[in-house]
Amino acid sequence: MRSPSFLSNAWFKRRSAENQTALCVGKTCRCSFEFVSRLRAGPSIARGLGEAFDVLCDRLGPTEADLISSGPLVDEHDGAERQWYSLRHWSNGKATSTSPIPIDESTVMDSEYRHLSRVRYVGEIGIIAHVNERRNVWEDHIADIDAFLTTAAALLEVDLTYRKLLENLPYDLLSHLPKWELFQTEAERRMARLDFDNAPATFMAIRIENLSTIPVEQLKAVMTQISERLKMTVRPTDLIGQLDSQTFLIMLDGADRFAAAERAEDLCSRRDYATPLASTLALKIGLVTREAHSVDTLETFLERACLALYKTASSRSCWSFFHENA
Secondary structure, three states, X not given: OOOHHHHHHHHHHHHHHHHHHHHHHHHHHHXXXXXXXXXXXXXXXXXXXXXXXXXXXXXXXXXXXXXXXXXXXXXXXXXXOOOEEXXXXXXXXXXXXXXXXEEOXXXXXXXXXXXXXXXXXXXXXXXXXXOOXXXXXXXXXXXXXXXXXXXXXXXXXXHHHHHHHXXXXXXXXXXXXXXXXXXXXXXXXXXXXXXXXXXXXXXXXXXXXXXXXXXXXXXXXXXXXXXXXXXHHOOOOOEEXXXXXXXXXXXXXXXXXXXXXXXXXXXXXXXXOOOHHHHOOOEEEEEEEEOOOOOOOHHHHHHHXXXXXXXXXXXXXXXXXXXXXX
Protein backbone atom coordinates (compact mmCIF):
# COMPACT_ATOMS: atom_id res chain seq x y z
CA MET A 1 0.00 0.00 0.00
CA ARG A 2 1.25 3.45 -0.85
CA SER A 3 2.00 5.69 2.08
CA PRO A 4 0.14 9.02 2.52
CA SER A 5 3.41 10.89 2.18
CA PHE A 6 4.11 9.27 -1.19
CA LEU A 7 0.64 10.17 -2.48
CA SER A 8 1.09 13.69 -1.21
CA ASN A 9 4.45 14.09 -2.97
CA ALA A 10 3.07 12.70 -6.23
CA TRP A 11 0.08 15.00 -6.05
CA PHE A 12 2.36 17.96 -5.34
CA LYS A 13 4.60 17.16 -8.34
CA ARG A 14 1.60 16.72 -10.61
CA ARG A 15 0.08 20.01 -9.48
CA SER A 16 3.42 21.76 -9.96
CA ALA A 17 3.70 20.47 -13.51
CA GLU A 18 0.12 21.59 -14.24
CA ASN A 19 0.80 25.04 -12.85
CA GLN A 20 3.98 25.35 -14.87
CA THR A 21 2.08 24.34 -18.01
CA ALA A 22 -0.66 26.84 -17.20
CA LEU A 23 1.93 29.57 -16.78
CA CYS A 24 3.50 28.71 -20.15
CA VAL A 25 0.11 28.67 -21.86
CA GLY A 26 -0.83 31.96 -20.22
CA LYS A 27 2.43 33.54 -21.37
CA THR A 28 1.86 32.30 -24.90
CA CYS A 29 -1.69 33.67 -24.92
CA ARG A 30 -0.50 37.07 -23.72
CA CYS A 31 2.17 37.23 -26.43
CA SER A 32 -0.27 36.08 -29.09
CA PHE A 33 -2.79 38.68 -27.95
CA GLU A 34 -0.16 41.42 -28.18
CA PHE A 35 0.86 40.48 -31.72
CA VAL A 36 -2.71 40.04 -32.91
CA SER A 37 -3.81 43.31 -31.30
CA ARG A 38 -1.01 45.18 -33.04
CA LEU A 39 -1.98 43.50 -36.32
CA ARG A 40 -5.63 44.51 -36.02
CA ALA A 41 -4.88 48.04 -34.81
CA GLY A 42 -3.05 49.07 -37.99
CA PRO A 43 -4.72 51.51 -40.41
CA SER A 44 -4.39 48.79 -43.06
CA ILE A 45 -3.66 45.07 -43.01
CA ALA A 46 -0.25 45.61 -44.60
CA ARG A 47 0.68 48.27 -42.02
CA GLY A 48 -0.60 46.25 -39.09
CA LEU A 49 1.19 43.18 -40.37
CA GLY A 50 4.50 45.05 -40.52
CA GLU A 51 4.09 46.55 -37.03
CA ALA A 52 3.17 43.18 -35.50
CA PHE A 53 6.18 41.62 -37.25
CA ASP A 54 8.44 44.25 -35.65
CA VAL A 55 7.03 43.49 -32.19
CA LEU A 56 7.50 39.77 -32.77
CA CYS A 57 11.14 40.16 -33.84
CA ASP A 58 11.87 42.60 -31.01
CA ARG A 59 10.51 40.06 -28.51
CA LEU A 60 12.21 36.96 -29.93
CA GLY A 61 15.42 38.60 -31.17
CA PRO A 62 16.34 36.70 -34.35
CA THR A 63 19.63 37.49 -36.07
CA GLU A 64 17.73 38.05 -39.32
CA ALA A 65 14.10 37.59 -40.31
CA ASP A 66 11.80 38.33 -43.23
CA LEU A 67 8.07 38.74 -43.49
CA ILE A 68 7.27 37.01 -46.78
CA SER A 69 4.33 36.50 -49.11
CA SER A 70 3.67 34.46 -52.24
CA GLY A 71 0.52 36.27 -53.31
CA PRO A 72 -1.26 38.56 -50.83
CA LEU A 73 -0.01 42.13 -50.45
CA VAL A 74 2.11 41.99 -53.62
CA ASP A 75 1.33 42.69 -57.27
CA GLU A 76 0.07 39.80 -59.32
CA HIS A 77 2.72 38.13 -61.45
CA ASP A 78 2.45 36.14 -64.64
CA GLY A 79 3.13 32.44 -64.72
CA ALA A 80 1.98 29.48 -62.68
CA GLU A 81 5.15 29.23 -60.56
CA ARG A 82 4.98 30.57 -57.04
CA GLN A 83 7.10 33.66 -56.41
CA TRP A 84 8.01 34.70 -52.89
CA TYR A 85 8.50 38.33 -51.89
CA SER A 86 10.09 39.86 -48.81
CA LEU A 87 7.73 42.50 -47.47
CA ARG A 88 9.77 43.52 -44.43
CA HIS A 89 13.29 42.65 -43.29
CA TRP A 90 14.67 42.51 -39.74
CA SER A 91 18.39 42.58 -39.10
CA ASN A 92 20.48 43.36 -36.02
CA GLY A 93 17.53 44.63 -34.03
CA LYS A 94 16.18 46.93 -36.73
CA ALA A 95 13.40 46.61 -39.30
CA THR A 96 13.67 47.75 -42.89
CA SER A 97 10.44 48.50 -44.74
CA THR A 98 10.84 48.51 -48.52
CA SER A 99 8.81 47.65 -51.57
CA PRO A 100 8.31 43.89 -52.07
CA ILE A 101 11.60 42.23 -53.07
CA PRO A 102 11.55 38.85 -54.89
CA ILE A 103 13.35 36.02 -53.10
CA ASP A 104 14.14 32.49 -54.23
CA GLU A 105 12.11 29.46 -53.20
CA SER A 106 15.34 27.83 -52.02
CA THR A 107 15.95 30.73 -49.61
CA VAL A 108 12.59 30.07 -48.01
CA MET A 109 13.03 26.32 -47.81
CA ASP A 110 16.63 26.45 -46.54
CA SER A 111 15.94 28.94 -43.76
CA GLU A 112 16.68 27.75 -40.23
CA TYR A 113 13.16 28.58 -39.11
CA ARG A 114 10.14 29.12 -41.28
CA HIS A 115 6.45 29.28 -40.55
CA LEU A 116 3.87 29.68 -43.32
CA SER A 117 0.13 30.22 -43.29
CA ARG A 118 -2.14 29.65 -46.26
CA VAL A 119 -4.39 32.42 -47.55
CA ARG A 120 -7.13 30.68 -49.47
CA TYR A 121 -6.88 31.05 -53.27
CA VAL A 122 -4.15 33.70 -53.15
CA GLY A 123 -0.95 32.09 -51.90
CA GLU A 124 0.70 32.19 -48.50
CA ILE A 125 2.22 34.55 -45.98
CA GLY A 126 4.94 33.59 -43.55
CA ILE A 127 8.08 34.34 -41.61
CA ILE A 128 11.59 33.00 -42.18
CA ALA A 129 14.26 33.59 -39.56
CA HIS A 130 17.85 32.84 -38.58
CA VAL A 131 18.57 32.55 -34.84
CA ASN A 132 21.75 31.86 -32.89
CA GLU A 133 21.88 32.26 -29.11
CA ARG A 134 18.13 32.49 -28.47
CA ARG A 135 17.12 29.35 -30.34
CA ASN A 136 15.03 28.06 -27.41
CA VAL A 137 13.11 31.36 -27.13
CA TRP A 138 12.07 31.17 -30.78
CA GLU A 139 10.99 27.55 -30.48
CA ASP A 140 8.97 28.25 -27.34
CA HIS A 141 6.87 30.84 -29.19
CA ILE A 142 5.88 28.84 -32.23
CA ALA A 143 2.28 29.02 -31.02
CA ASP A 144 2.52 32.83 -30.95
CA ILE A 145 3.87 32.92 -34.50
CA ASP A 146 1.16 30.56 -35.66
CA ALA A 147 -1.57 32.70 -34.04
CA PHE A 148 -0.09 35.84 -35.58
CA LEU A 149 0.10 34.43 -39.12
CA THR A 150 -3.24 32.63 -38.93
CA THR A 151 -4.99 35.83 -37.88
CA ALA A 152 -3.23 37.78 -40.64
CA ALA A 153 -4.31 35.19 -43.21
CA ALA A 154 -7.91 35.39 -42.01
CA LEU A 155 -7.92 39.20 -42.19
CA LEU A 156 -6.45 39.11 -45.69
CA GLU A 157 -9.06 36.61 -46.80
CA VAL A 158 -11.91 38.77 -45.49
CA ASP A 159 -10.37 41.92 -47.00
CA LEU A 160 -9.91 40.34 -50.43
CA THR A 161 -13.44 38.96 -50.41
CA TYR A 162 -14.81 42.37 -49.41
CA ARG A 163 -12.88 44.09 -52.19
CA LYS A 164 -14.19 41.61 -54.77
CA LEU A 165 -17.75 42.25 -53.62
CA LEU A 166 -17.21 46.00 -53.97
CA GLU A 167 -15.74 45.59 -57.45
CA ASN A 168 -18.82 43.64 -58.54
CA LEU A 169 -21.24 46.32 -57.38
CA PRO A 170 -23.17 47.99 -60.24
CA TYR A 171 -22.45 51.43 -58.73
CA ASP A 172 -19.22 53.39 -58.32
CA LEU A 173 -18.22 53.67 -54.66
CA LEU A 174 -17.17 57.33 -54.78
CA SER A 175 -19.78 58.90 -57.04
CA HIS A 176 -22.61 56.40 -56.36
CA LEU A 177 -23.41 56.45 -60.09
CA PRO A 178 -24.18 53.39 -62.25
CA LYS A 179 -21.20 51.67 -63.84
CA TRP A 180 -21.11 50.88 -67.56
CA GLU A 181 -23.00 47.57 -67.38
CA LEU A 182 -25.96 49.05 -65.52
CA PHE A 183 -25.87 52.22 -67.63
CA GLN A 184 -25.91 50.12 -70.82
CA THR A 185 -28.90 48.06 -69.69
CA GLU A 186 -30.96 51.12 -68.83
CA ALA A 187 -29.88 53.08 -71.95
CA GLU A 188 -30.87 50.26 -74.31
CA ARG A 189 -34.27 50.02 -72.64
CA ARG A 190 -34.76 53.76 -73.09
CA MET A 191 -33.67 53.68 -76.74
CA ALA A 192 -36.47 51.25 -77.53
CA ARG A 193 -38.97 53.64 -75.96
CA LEU A 194 -37.50 56.65 -77.81
CA ASP A 195 -37.85 54.78 -81.11
CA PHE A 196 -41.52 54.20 -80.32
CA ASP A 197 -41.94 57.94 -79.59
CA ASN A 198 -39.86 58.89 -82.66
CA ALA A 199 -37.60 60.99 -80.37
CA PRO A 200 -33.80 61.54 -80.41
CA ALA A 201 -31.28 61.18 -77.60
CA THR A 202 -27.87 62.77 -77.11
CA PHE A 203 -24.99 61.07 -75.34
CA MET A 204 -22.33 63.01 -73.43
CA ALA A 205 -18.89 61.64 -72.48
CA ILE A 206 -17.48 63.91 -69.77
CA ARG A 207 -13.86 63.66 -68.70
CA ILE A 208 -12.56 65.28 -65.50
CA GLU A 209 -9.13 66.75 -66.17
CA ASN A 210 -6.38 66.78 -63.50
CA LEU A 211 -8.31 64.49 -61.18
CA SER A 212 -5.04 62.76 -60.23
CA THR A 213 -3.88 65.98 -58.50
CA ILE A 214 -6.59 65.68 -55.83
CA PRO A 215 -5.32 64.21 -52.51
CA VAL A 216 -6.76 60.79 -51.73
CA GLU A 217 -8.34 61.94 -48.47
CA GLN A 218 -10.35 64.62 -50.33
CA LEU A 219 -11.18 62.60 -53.44
CA LYS A 220 -14.52 61.29 -52.13
CA ALA A 221 -15.79 64.81 -51.36
CA VAL A 222 -14.69 66.08 -54.78
CA MET A 223 -16.31 63.18 -56.64
CA THR A 224 -19.52 63.69 -54.67
CA GLN A 225 -19.55 67.37 -55.67
CA ILE A 226 -19.01 66.54 -59.35
CA SER A 227 -21.73 63.89 -59.46
CA GLU A 228 -24.15 66.27 -57.72
CA ARG A 229 -23.34 69.00 -60.25
CA LEU A 230 -24.08 66.61 -63.13
CA LYS A 231 -27.43 65.72 -61.57
CA MET A 232 -28.30 69.40 -61.12
CA THR A 233 -27.41 70.27 -64.72
CA VAL A 234 -29.54 67.62 -66.42
CA ARG A 235 -33.17 66.67 -65.92
CA PRO A 236 -34.24 64.03 -63.36
CA THR A 237 -35.30 61.77 -66.23
CA ASP A 238 -31.84 61.82 -67.85
CA LEU A 239 -29.51 58.87 -67.28
CA ILE A 240 -26.11 59.43 -65.62
CA GLY A 241 -23.36 56.83 -65.31
CA GLN A 242 -19.61 56.41 -64.90
CA LEU A 243 -17.33 54.75 -67.44
CA ASP A 244 -14.11 54.86 -65.37
CA SER A 245 -12.56 56.86 -62.55
CA GLN A 246 -12.34 60.03 -64.69
CA THR A 247 -15.09 59.67 -67.30
CA PHE A 248 -18.82 60.14 -66.79
CA LEU A 249 -21.66 59.32 -69.19
CA ILE A 250 -24.98 61.10 -69.63
CA MET A 251 -27.90 60.12 -71.85
CA LEU A 252 -30.09 63.17 -72.47
CA ASP A 253 -33.45 61.51 -72.89
CA GLY A 254 -35.27 63.03 -75.90
CA ALA A 255 -32.82 65.97 -76.21
CA ASP A 256 -31.59 67.20 -79.60
CA ARG A 257 -28.25 68.86 -80.44
CA PHE A 258 -29.33 72.33 -79.34
CA ALA A 259 -30.47 71.23 -75.89
CA ALA A 260 -27.33 69.12 -75.47
CA ALA A 261 -25.05 72.02 -76.44
CA GLU A 262 -26.78 74.23 -73.88
CA ARG A 263 -26.22 71.64 -71.12
CA ALA A 264 -22.57 71.19 -72.10
CA GLU A 265 -21.92 74.93 -71.98
CA ASP A 266 -23.57 75.15 -68.58
CA LEU A 267 -21.38 72.34 -67.21
CA CYS A 268 -18.20 73.95 -68.52
CA SER A 269 -18.94 77.46 -67.28
CA ARG A 270 -20.09 76.83 -63.71
CA ARG A 271 -17.41 76.63 -60.99
CA ASP A 272 -19.41 77.23 -57.80
CA TYR A 273 -18.50 73.97 -56.08
CA ALA A 274 -18.74 73.71 -52.30
CA THR A 275 -15.31 72.04 -52.24
CA PRO A 276 -12.62 74.50 -53.47
CA LEU A 277 -10.52 71.73 -54.99
CA ALA A 278 -13.41 70.72 -57.25
CA SER A 279 -13.39 74.23 -58.74
CA THR A 280 -9.83 73.70 -60.00
CA LEU A 281 -10.85 70.76 -62.20
CA ALA A 282 -11.61 71.30 -65.89
CA LEU A 283 -14.29 69.42 -67.82
CA LYS A 284 -13.99 68.12 -71.37
CA ILE A 285 -17.17 66.92 -73.08
CA GLY A 286 -17.83 64.92 -76.22
CA LEU A 287 -21.37 64.71 -77.61
CA VAL A 288 -23.17 62.62 -80.20
CA THR A 289 -26.86 62.54 -81.08
CA ARG A 290 -28.79 59.36 -81.79
CA GLU A 291 -31.73 59.84 -84.10
CA ALA A 292 -34.83 57.74 -83.67
CA HIS A 293 -34.77 54.25 -85.22
CA SER A 294 -30.97 54.24 -85.57
CA VAL A 295 -29.55 50.74 -86.08
CA ASP A 296 -26.18 51.63 -84.50
CA THR A 297 -25.40 50.06 -81.15
CA LEU A 298 -24.85 51.88 -77.88
CA GLU A 299 -21.14 50.98 -78.03
CA THR A 300 -20.93 52.77 -81.37
CA PHE A 301 -22.40 55.95 -79.93
CA LEU A 302 -20.05 55.70 -76.95
CA GLU A 303 -17.09 55.43 -79.32
CA ARG A 304 -18.27 58.47 -81.28
CA ALA A 305 -18.78 60.50 -78.11
CA CYS A 306 -15.24 59.60 -77.01
CA LEU A 307 -13.87 60.65 -80.42
CA ALA A 308 -15.56 64.02 -79.99
CA LEU A 309 -14.12 64.15 -76.47
CA TYR A 310 -10.59 63.62 -77.77
CA LYS A 311 -11.05 66.47 -80.26
CA THR A 312 -11.41 68.92 -77.37
CA ALA A 313 -7.79 68.23 -76.35
CA SER A 314 -6.51 70.12 -79.41
CA SER A 315 -9.06 72.95 -79.26
CA ARG A 316 -9.90 75.76 -76.87
CA SER A 317 -13.50 74.67 -76.55
CA CYS A 318 -14.36 72.40 -73.66
CA TRP A 319 -17.02 70.51 -75.63
CA SER A 320 -17.33 69.13 -79.15
CA PHE A 321 -19.94 67.30 -81.25
CA PHE A 322 -19.52 64.22 -83.41
CA HIS A 323 -21.26 65.23 -86.69
CA GLU A 324 -20.84 62.23 -88.97
CA ASN A 325 -24.57 61.63 -89.44
CA ALA A 326 -25.74 65.21 -88.93
